[in-house]
Amino acid sequence: MENTPDFAVIENSLAVKVVDALTLRFTGEDQTGVALHELRAAHVAEVLQGLVGLTGDFDKAGVFHSEGPATSEVLVRPAKEGSFLMEVVRVVAENPEPVTVGTVLGVPSLSTIIWWATKSVRAEVKDFSRLENGNVKVVWQDDTAQEIPPAAWDELQKRTRRRKKQLRQIMAPLSDPRVTALDVASPDDDETQSQDDAPEAFELTRSDYAAVRPEDDIEEDQTIFEIEAQMSAIDFEDPTRWRVKTKDQNRSATVEDETFLRRVASGLAIRRNDIFRLRVREDATKKNGRTRTKWTVLKVESHRRSTNDDDS
Template sequence: MADEHDEAVDTLTLRFTGEDENGVAIHELRAAHVAEVLQGVVGLASDFDKAGAFSTEGPSGAEVLVRPAKEGSFLIEVVRVLSENWETAVTAGAAAGVPSLSSVIWWATRSARADVKDFDYLENGNVKVTWQDDTSQEVPSAAWDELQKRTRRRKKQLRQIMAPLSDPKVTSLEVATPTSSDDDDIAQDDAPEVFVLTRPDYNAVKPEDDIEESQEIFEVEAKMSAIDFDDPTKWRVKTKDRSRSASVEDQDFLGKVAKGLAIRKNDIFRLRIREDVTKKNGRTRTVWTVLKVESYRRAAGDDES
């Protein structure tokens, strides 16, 4: 690490506790889970740094490092190093209440588990946030703005940080900002110095499917054919520009088919169709339902039955 006069540091410890099947305290974690923890911390720190939450001068150019683990439980010590213009950032930050990385994790976790009841912009530049349980906290305005953005990515970052909690042997994660001379330059705020996250916190940041649904009803001329004679509600509808499987809900029409209505492949039908479109995680699914067969006619040149 560089000389202390060249850097300001914000130290964060993540202590995972639990017991194995024999009741012995854990002292190791899955490597894949540890990798996710670090990815989540780096992603979270980067987003809030870019938003100017850690410095009134804008992005601080901080780098996130990891220190060697110490004895007891499974301890990860993360150091966020401000290597550029640190004196300006620290002096201005202390006056403005610049948060620690631990505070950011606390606020992000809290916002994932509880809705905001009310908020007020204060004269000191902070935002007073009141949660559903009527508790309140002051959050720097830049951090507040970032908390309201990228909610899906934020949940992913928090879930990465808490990834070891998916292991039944791991029961809790203690997040702390150690009080030492290295941390004197990091401003204090009203977030707890130490807080514990458990499996309900992990479950609360389970990624939600990104679902967008839309519906449209339209009329169109098309050709139709049954594709499953054991199920007369399954049809193939072919318009001028597309062809799609469809379900037919017109009971009068289905009754005629059941009684032997002859349908030729070139017959033209006037259909009222409901199109349901579901976009989920970037993939689109379209479903057609024939609500009504308005009319139909033989194609030109076909003999009448």
């Protein structure tokens, strides 16, 4: 460890201030019962990527700064000899004017953010209420409760798929059968501890890792367009079972134009070759590489009669 750069030198050269820190300790043993002292490099890389992504999202949301984003950066300190202990610090550039970062009442630590994010995956929200101090009291389905700053609460409601990916990256070593748990802790320092209900230290296990398993890769898109078509099949009882025929395809569609449906129910004569100008919404769902589309006729813009008297 003699050639390891002194972190204080790095800190001073960058003119930064340490505002938060946490330790990640991966515990376990190999097949011979020897205590864990190494991790796969690919897993360590994922841990750091997940931490950077998670911190970046909450930093941009203003969670770490009462007056907006603090533009902080995540650094890693050298591991301590004798265990696989990863020490992560969040720093901000020094500012001659005082800023409210990391030391004010209610500003959460990195470990608290990980705790809340993991909790939101493991338990559904049962109830929440806005408090007079501006924070949000969240009651989870397991009847535990936390008081969360509004910016953090708003961010927890967003990017749920990406949040799962970030947490899975942080817990990536738990996919190794040798690793049994991840201990997350913040230093016992009053200057960096926030006043919240999250524990100062907690353990994540393989059940937590399983809870952030990625969902099916689903992409949804919606397009509205107008097109000319013929009504090739009409269902007077079920407007979701109509069929429309364009020059390119013949497909089912749901008709939501109530005015048009009432005209049909009142006896509107429709010939096979009549041309309709339709406003259509196409909902496309791409799941695991396969795309399905659904058509909904929002409005029948116009109806042009067929000139062929034999088509009835």
